[in-house]
Every structure is written in structure tokens, then in C-alpha cells.
Amino acid sequence: MIGLSTVAEVRAAEDVLLAATREGALMQRAATGLATVCLRLLGRAHGTRATLLVGGGNNGGDALFAGAHLAARGARVTAVLLDPARAHPAGLAALRRAGGRVAGPDGDDGLDRADLVLDGIVGIGGRGGLRPEAARLAQRAATGPGLTVAVDVPSGVDADTGAVGGAAFPALHTVTFGAVKPGLVVGEGRGYAGTVHLVDIGLGPHLAPARAHQLTDADVAVHLEPPGPGDDKYSRGVVGVVAGSAAYPGAGVLCTGAALRTRPGLVRHAGPAGDAVRTAWPEVIVTDGGPGEAGRVQAWVVGPGAGTDDAARRVLAEVLATDLPVVVDADALTLAAREPALVRGRGAPTVLTPHDREFARFGEPPGADRIGSARRLAADLGAVVLLKGDATVVAGPDGTAFVNATGTSDLATAGSGDVLSGILGSLLATGAPAAEAAAAAAHLHGRAGQVAAAAGPIVAGDLVRRLPETVGRVRGTGLPDSEA
Numbered sequence: 001m002i003g004l005s006t007v008a009e010v011r012a013a014e015d016v017l018l019a020a021t022r023e024g025a026l027m028q029r030a031a032t033g034l035a036t037v038c039l040r041l042l043g044r045a046h047g048t049r050a051t052l053l054v055g056g057g058n059n060g061g062d063a064l065f066a067g068a069h070l071a072a073r074g075a076r077v078t079a080v081l082l083d084p085a086r087a088h089p090a091g092l093a094a095l096r097r098a099g100g101r102v103a104g105p106d107g108d109d110g111l112d113r114a115d116l117v118l119d120g121i122v123g124i125g126g127r128g129g130l131r132p133e134a135a136r137l138a139q140r141a142a143t144g145p146g147l148t149v150a151v152d153v154p155s156g157v158d159a160d161t162g163a164v165g166g167a168a169f170p171a172l173h174t175v176t177f178g179a180v181k182p183g184l185v186v187g188e189g190r191g192y193a194g195t196v197h198l199v200d201i202g203l204g205p206h207l208a209p210a211r212a213h214q215l216t217d218a219d220v221a222v223h224l225e226p227p228g229p230g231d232d233k234y235s236r237g238v239v240g241v242v243a244g245s246a247a248y249p250g251a252g253v254l255c256t257g258a259a260l261r262t263r264p265g266l267v268r269h270a271g272p273a274g275d276a277v278r279t280a281w282p283e284v285i286v287t288d289g290g291p292g293e294a295g296r297v298q299a300w301v302v303g304p305g306a307g308t309d310d311a312a313r314r315v316l317a318e319v320l321a322t323d324l325p326v327v328v329d330a331d332a333l334t335l336a337a338r339e340p341a342l343v344r345g346r347g348a349p350t351v352l353t354p355h356d357r358e359f360a361r362f363g364e365p366p367g368a369d370r371i372g373s374a375r376r377l378a379a380d381l382g383a384v385v386l387l388k389g390d391a392t393v394v395a396g397p398d399g400t401a402f403v404n405a406t407g408t409s410d411l412a413t414a415g416s417g418d419v420l421s422g423i424l425g426s427l428l429a430t431g432a433p434a435a436e437a438a439a440a441a442a443h444l445h446g447r448a449g450q451v452a453a454a455a456g457p458i459v460a461g462d463l464v465r466r467l468p469e470t471v472g473r474v475r476g477t478g479l480p481d482s483e484a
């Protein structure tokens, strides 16, 4: 698991480490790591041109020292000082010693011919969007030829939430220090951070345990172990699906198919889409009656394509009245938003899987702080909330949170959510903790999207078809992180 640490957590750890190290040592570690990543990205230093955008804090100091490393290796480095009176003095001296030039914001910044632009305007000390002068330079960097690299955090991005209040630096890469900050991987900030590189500056032992995480393939593989010699079709959990209707039989087919293809023990289906499910998946045990007639299961998925009429409401209430884990998806979310009492106070885990519009039905839209919003709704309802998006967020009622690291925008296709809820039901039926099962499901769904989209445009059925291969890859050596 990759911990996501807030600014307060990073500052607290830094304070302890700063007191235990000689002055400037941490910044040297940060700047050396930053220069190393830049050299790797550029392929060489000699003959390249770099422009440093330097603010008045330590973030600018990191950029200046890294610029000095590059200049010492033959790069032509220009530092643009946004606040010349407060530019880090030792960093400035180091850059000058190494042969770097210094310009004011109106001087020749070299942005139109730079190979590399380092954003050292603000880091974790930043508040709000960029001021006009910095915004103008960030805009020129975005349209110029240089590879844009943010130091610690893209300036203008809120490191804790990913909120972008105005202009921000659009980085292709972000080199972050000590710990990955949530704002680099979630919300709007994710789009500004690009590929995130973590540089170890020795903070690890001093960091408080993170309250938000990203899962890796290895974390998810634990939930996808093949059956052992002692297992039978019942032993690792049976999933029950109430999805699909006469109008939307496909939702039942996709949801049961995804559950089967994730963990093919036993899947039961109840409801009016039975004929379509039987035809598509003869392996599924189907009843045309209600959930009570389906036989024993260890977790339910309810809602995809199921409608919002009185009959659908009765089925939802019946499933939620059980002492089993329940995934509440799609139409069932609309019903639960009308009647939150159906969910509140359940003894067994409930997982709600809204996209933004469904989320808004519970009160207000998620807004710019997606982790915070998901946590608030989870605490309010006593349920796990999986808030879908390009980086899906999962929050538990106790504040535990996950941000998904896999996926592709090809997943924005009809029925993709039905596949996710089937995967999730299958994992929940094993007895896995609900928030982690939800995060693992989002991870596997995202990987299936990547695997399927490698061959071209995808429809939701492709995700189901490619699930066995995806499970195999997640269990095995996994996909490289760069494909995340």
C-alpha cells in the first residue's frame, strides 16, 4: 500500500527530522533526488537548457539546488525569481557558483527554448491559485517546448485535496518528497501532477500512519487467491445479484458475468432479468422470484438496471434488512438517497457506489475535495462510499480512505459501473473488510479497463471477457506502475 500523507503529517515528521539532522541536509536530499529524476527524464544534462521558476520559500530552494546540480553537469540553467528579495540565499549562491543565470520575472526566462521547466514556485506552503505573474509563467511553460516538472507539488494545487482554486502549473511529472500527498492523485490536482515520482528523504519512520492509501497489484492479489484443495463452490462465499429488469436486462448480464469472472465459485441471481442472465451465463443459479427465494448467499449486489418503482424499493429493503454485506448501486442509490434510513444503522457492511450525480442525491455534489466529501457521507450513513471518477475514492465510516491508481478514460462507457458492482460483490462475499474490498474492486476494474483498452475502444462486455486475464496479471508479476 502507498500511504498518502497530508501536509500536516509531512510537516510534523519534517519537524522531528529537521531537529535530528544538520541544517540544510533535508533540502540537499530533496534537491539531489529531484536532479536525479530530471537527468533520467532528459537523458543527459550537457547541452540542455533548463528554466527554474523560483518562489520565495523552500520549494524555490529545492529548485535552485537541483538547478545547481544540472548546471554543474553542463546544463544551461536560468532561474526566474518571482520574489527576488526572498529567494533562498544558499540555493541562489549554489546556482551562481555552478554557472547558472538569474533573471527577474520580466527578464529573458528562456521558456521558449527550454528542454526542462522546474516549477519551484510554491510547494506544501502554497495557498490558493497562482498569482498573476506566476500564472503567466506557468501558462508559457505549458505551451513551450520544455518538459514540465513540478517540485513536490504543482504550484496552485492544494496538496491535501487536489483542489485547484485558480491557475496552476501543468506538470508532466511531479517529484515529491518524503510521501505522496493526496492532492497529487485525486481530483483536479491529479491532472496537473502527471506522473508522480517519490524521493525518499528519510521521513518514513517519523510519519504518522496514513489515513488514506493507494493499493498496488500485490495488495489486490491477496483478495484474488485461487481456490485451494479443500475448497468447494460454496466455501469462499456465494454472491447474490439483484440487477436488470425487462427494460434493462443487460445490467443483470454484465453484473453477474463480472461476479462470475472475478471469482467463479457460485453466483445467484434474483429478479425479472432471469431469462437474459440464464442465456448469457448458464453457470448462474437464477430465480425469477425475489431475493428470499434465491438461496443462501454471503453478499448481495442490488440496483443496476433494477428500476426505482415500488417493487424495486421492496427488494432493496428486503436485502438491506439481512445481516449480510450489500453493494447498493445505480437505481438502488436513487432509492437509498430518498430514504437513507434504509442504510443507516445496518449491522452488516453496506457499500454505496455513486458517481457524482448519484452522490449529489444524498445532499450535495462532491465538490473539489473528493476524499473529504466521501468521508463525510460515509460517516453520516455508517456505510462505505465508493465515489466513482477518473480516480475513484473509497471512504469508510471511520475515515479510512483509498484512492484508486488504475484505470483509463475508456471506462467511461455504458455498463462499466455494472461490471464494477459485480466485481465488488464477488470480493465482498469472501468476507474481506468492506472498504478494502471496494478499493480492490476499483483497482481490478481499472486494470481490466487497461488490459481491454490496449486492443482498441472498449464496451463493458469487454471488461468481463478480459477479467480472467486481468486477474491472472494482477496475481502474477503485475503491470508496471507506469501503466497505473
Ligand SMILES: NC(=O)C1=CN([C@@H]2O[C@H](COP(=O)(O)OP(=O)(O)OC[C@H]3O[C@@H](n4cnc5c(N)ncnc54)[C@H](O)[C@@H]3O)[C@@H](O)[C@H]2O)[C@@H](O)CC1
Residues within 6 Å of the ligand: 014, 018, 026, 027, 028, 030, 031, 055, 056, 057, 058, 059, 060, 062, 121, 122, 123, 124, 125, 126, 127, 128, 129, 130, 131, 134, 151, 152, 153, 156, 177, 201
Ligand atoms: N521543511 C523542510 O525541511 C523541507 C522542505 N522542502 C521543500 O519546502 C517546501 C515547503 O516550503 P515552505 O514552507 O517554505 O513553503 P513553500 O515554498 O511551499 O511556499 C511558501 C511561500 O509561497 C508563498 N505563497 C503561498 N501561496 C502562494 C501562491 N498561491 N502564489 C504565490 N506564492 C504563494 C508564501 O507567501 C511563501 O513565501 C516543500 O514543498 C518542499 O519543496 C524540501 O526541501 C524538503 C525539506
Ligand SMILES: Nc1ncnc2c1ncn2[C@@H]1O[C@H](COP(=O)(O)OP(=O)(O)O)[C@@H](O)[C@H]1O
Residues within 6 Å of the ligand: 330, 355, 388, 389, 390, 391, 392, 407, 408, 409, 410, 411, 412, 413, 414, 415, 416, 417, 418, 419, 420, 445
Ligand atoms: N474518465 C474516466 N477515467 C477513468 N475511469 C472512468 C472515467 N469515467 C468513468 N470511469 C469509471 O467507469 C465506471 C462508470 O460507472 P457508471 O458511471 O456507474 O457507469 P454505468 O452506469 O454506465 O454502468 C466507474 O467505475 C468510473 O470510475
Ligand SMILES: [K+]
Residues within 6 Å of the ligand: 059, 119, 120, 121, 122, 123, 150, 151, 152, 153, 154, 155
Ligand atoms: K511546486
